Amino acid sequence: MKRQDFYYDLPEELIAQDPLKDRSSSRLLVLDKESGAVSHHVFREITDYLEAGDCLVINDTKVIPARLIGSKIGTNAKIEILLLKRKENNVWETLVKPGKKAKIGTRISFGDGLLVGEVIDIVEEGNRLVQFTFDGIFEEILDQLGQMPLPPYITHQLEDKDRYNTVYAAHSGSAAAPTAGLHFTPELLEEIQKKGVDIARVTLHVGLGTFRPVKVDEITDHHMHSEFYQIGEEAAEKINRAKENGHRVICVGTTSCRTIESAADENGHMEAKSGWTEIFIYPGYRFKVLDCLITNFHLPESTLIMLVSALAGREHVLAAYEEAVKERYRFFSFGDAMLIR
Template sequence: MKTQDFYYDLPEELIAQDPLEDRSSSRLLVLDKKSGAVSHHVFKEIIDYLHEGDCLVINDTKVIPARLIGSKVGTNAKIEILLLKRKSDNTWETLVKPGKKAKVGAKISFGDGLLIGEVVDIVEEGNRLIRFTYDGIFEEILDQLGQMPLPPYITHQLEDKNRYQTVYAKHNGSAAAPTAGLHFTPELLEAIKKKGVDIASVTLHVGLGTFRPVKVDEITEHHMHSEFFQITEEAAQKINHAKENGGRVICVGTTSCRTIESAADEDGHLKACSGWTEIFIYPGYKFKVLDCLITNFHLPESTLVMLVSALAGREHVLAAYEEAVKERYRFFSFGDAMFIQ
């Protein structure tokens, strides 16, 4: 299967640059995975598609302000880093721009020396391991100095950092938001619970590998970066209970989907666990747990378009995307949503 099989044409003006004031007033395209039929709605109407006994799975990861801009000690050259993965208390795998200025031993100062990073190693694909020294609490310093790592296609500055967080974000660790969850408000979640829908929280810390372009012609040759996930006993029980009692498991976002599919046994049963996943879901994959998916509209030729195509079929997905373009839906992180049922 070729990467170009997942291409679609997207006018640039349809890439959403800012979040809507009311999260749940985004548009919602509902796609029937069997027939390919689509219908158009407002996101808050998602409640009409959720039934008593279903289980909604959300990813409660929290985006850290992972983008730091500093200067090289000795030359004052500007260096930008993006925190990708915490390796130990003070050492992180990072993406550095420009990389050529970040040789092993180089020191970078952030916030006039409030935070000092030293390049200690070069890892695969040119990423750098950086060890930080500071006084105080790292998370507080990061909150003071760091910026939200918005995707490169968003060129506007974000006025409120919280708009790139879900309302249920809890566990620090992501370099990007699980964006399908951005449409939910506390009121909508409360109404969903009242309807008898269980809500299970899992955690997957989203790395940039999720958004990395597929650079190979044959998709099976693409390698996903590993991301850390965790499923609690409570979440496993809620998901198993829905499956055993004829309810549907509905994931909010591709990250929640990849978490439960990584952790399930062959019978689709989950246990409390944590670990690293490199799961790559593309057409031909047989879902073990997931029944339906709430998701945003993804970049052409991305692993995310491949995942939704595994669920609903490539032809149905591309036809739905074409319809969304025609209807002037908003695309990507701050864009509109799709429900695949």
């Protein structure tokens, strides 16, 4: 299966640059995965498609202001660091730009020395391990100095950092938002629960590997980067109960989907567990747990459009995307949503 099989044409002006003031007023395209039929709605109407006994799985990871702009100690050259994975002893795996200025031993100052990083190793794909020294609490310093790591197709910083997090974000650690969750408001979640729908919280810390372009022609040659996930007892019980009683498991976002599909056994049974996943879902994959998916519109030739194609079929997905372009939907992180049912 070729990367080019997942290409579609997108006018640049349909890439959403800002979130809507009212999260739940995004548009919602509903796609029937069997027939390919589509219909057009407003996101808050998602409740019409949820039934008592269903389980809605949400990813409660929190994006940290992981983008740091500093200067190289000794030359004052500008260096940008993106925090990817927390290790031990204040060490992070990072993406450094420009990489050629970040040899082992390089020291970088942020906020006039409030935070200092030293490159201690080079890992796969040229990423650097950086050890930080500081006085105080790292998270507070990061909140003061860091910027939200917005995708490259968003051309300006957010006025309100919170808008790149879901209203239920709880566990810090992501370098990117689980964007399908951005459409939910506390009121909408309350309405969903009143309807008798169980909400299961799982955590997957989203790394940049999710968004890395597929560069190989044959998609099976693409390697996914590992991401940390965690599923508690309560979430596992809710998911299992829905399946056992013949109800549906509906994931909010590809990250929730990858979490439960990574953790389930061959029969789709869930247990509380945590670990690292490199799962790559593309057409031909047999879903063990997931029945329906709420998701945003994804980049052409990305692993994410491959995942939704595994659920609804490539032809149905590309036809739905063509319809969304025609109807002037907003695309990508701050764009509109799609329900595949």
